[in-house]
Structures are given as C-alpha cells and as structure tokens.
Amino acid sequence: MTPLDYEFLRKLLKDRSGLDLSADKQYLVESRLLPLARRANLPGIPELVQKMRSGGEQLTTQVVEAMTTNETFFFRDKIPFDHLREGILPALIQSRASRRSLRIWSAACSTGQEPYSIAMCLREHGAALAGWRIEIIATDLSQEVLEKSKAGLYSQFEVQRGLPIQLLVKYFTQLGELWQLSADIRGMVQHRQLNLLQDFSHLGKFDVIFCRNVLIYFDQETKASIFERMAKVMEPDGTLLLGAAESVVGITDAFKPNQERRGLYQINPVRSPRGGAALLPGLKVVAAR
Secondary structure (H helix, E strand, C coil), X not given: XXXXXXXXXXXXXXXXXXXXXXXXXXXXXXXHHHHHHHHCCCCCHHHHHHHHHCCXXXXXXXXXXXXXXXXXXXXXXXXXXXXXXXXXXXXXXXXXXXXXXXXXXXXXXXXXXXXXXXXXHHHHCHHHXXXXXXXXXXXXXCHHHHHHHHHCEEEHHHHHCCCCHHHHHHHEEEECCEEEECHHHHCCEEEEECCCCCCCHHHCCEEEEEECCCHHHCCHHHHHHHHHHHHHCEEEEEEEEECCCCCCCCCCCCEEEECCCCCEEEECCCCCCCCCCCCCCCCCECCCC
16 A cells, blocks of 8 residues: 555545544555455555545445444443442432433444443343333444344353343343344334534433543544533433543533543533433542643
C-alpha cells in the first residue's frame, strides 16, 4: 500500500465514520482490508483503493464496516454491569415508579453482546420491573453486525467470554455448535443502523446510555460533538457509561464524572437542557479538571 493509498483511506474513514487513524496504523488497515480485497477478487489494497476511487460505493461501505467492527463480548469489563444492577437500576425503579418505563441506548452495539447483557440484567430484576415498558435501542454503523445481533446466534467461544454459566443455561438453547438466545431477551432489543457522526435526536430521550469503547477511535472535536448531542437526548437524571479508557474530562463540560463509581457520568446541572439534574442516591459528582 502506497502512502497516497493510506492517506486516501484515512480521510475516507474519518469522513464516513469518525475513525481517526494515526500515521502508524497502516498495519491495522492491511490486516482488516486484505481479506476484504481477496473476497472481492482483487490482488491487494492498491487495487481495492483504485476501485473505490472509481465509484465502488458498495465496496466503500464494506471497507468502512470492516474498519469499524470492534471486539465485543458479554458483560464486558463486568464493573459497568455491576453499576447497572446495584446502583443505576434500583435508583431508576424508584424515580420512574409513576411512569413505569425505561429507555436505554446501546450505541455502537456491534454483534449484540452489550445490549443483550443489559436485557439480561433487567430481566434478572424480575418482579421489580414487571409490567414496565422497557426499550433497549441498539445502534451501529454496520448493517452486517446488526443482522448478526438480531439473530442472537453465538458460537461456543462467544458465549464462553464473559457470560455466567447460569445465564447461559437460563437464556440460551444449544443448536448444534451454536447457542440461540431466547426470543424473550431478543424481543427486548430494537436494532437501528446509525452513524454517530449524524443527528440522533430522533431516537428520543434516554435514562441510560452505554457508549463504550468506541469514542477512543475519534478525535477530540468529534468526541466533544457526540457528547454535546448525547446530553440533549439524556434525561436530566440519566447516566452515561463509557469504556474504562474513556472520559469526558478535558473534552466537554456537558457531563460530569462520578467520584465513587468510575466510568459513570451525569448531566452537568449548569448545562442541562432541562435546567437541572438529580443524582443517583449515593453518587457524588465532582467537577471535571
């Protein structure tokens, strides 16, 4: 791959998906795109780029999807789901008792392990949420991974990564070498194709937003824009969950981090579009430094 080819791909990926590749990530591009080039019966990446330059829109979409499909697994990092079970959901069950509804967004949901982990957490609350209207919206740029998520079919390797055995037994059925997630859990999740660079106000308001391990690939300006727009679709007392290596600090003051529960963020009351934000019980907010 020539330097010109790499620069073409860097600009294309930035414009289409927000992915901000540094100059030393050529190896990553080659590892992701060489298999794609071979499937398209092309000798290598230079020929792939040439076909894209000459108007290969379908191929361009496949390139973007290949570069933005990231690793995921059930209950990834564990702690955010502990926070959901032990702090966020009990507080929301109290504060939403009159309306009896919850809306949760899994942004960049990939092949579905995150939104289905959320769904299983909610289902495990049992009677406390009986009769409630529950909406889990799972979005991703890639239609291919959304189709896999909708199917709810996972390999032995995939269900062994992070999924407690009791939940595997309770919510999955073995089909040959694959495991099928129950229709009940699959039915809790709505899938929609969405590019985070574009407007997402049409999704409505959310009580909880999971946006984990995706913004690390964006530049600061893009991150700030996404945080600002997420604040506008967040309920005033809602919670944003980011990945372990991500933070709002130094990027935006639309959210403030919790001091006691790492990775959780609330609307900054000064910036709240609703004019204020109540905190979850026991969660202290500290100013971003």
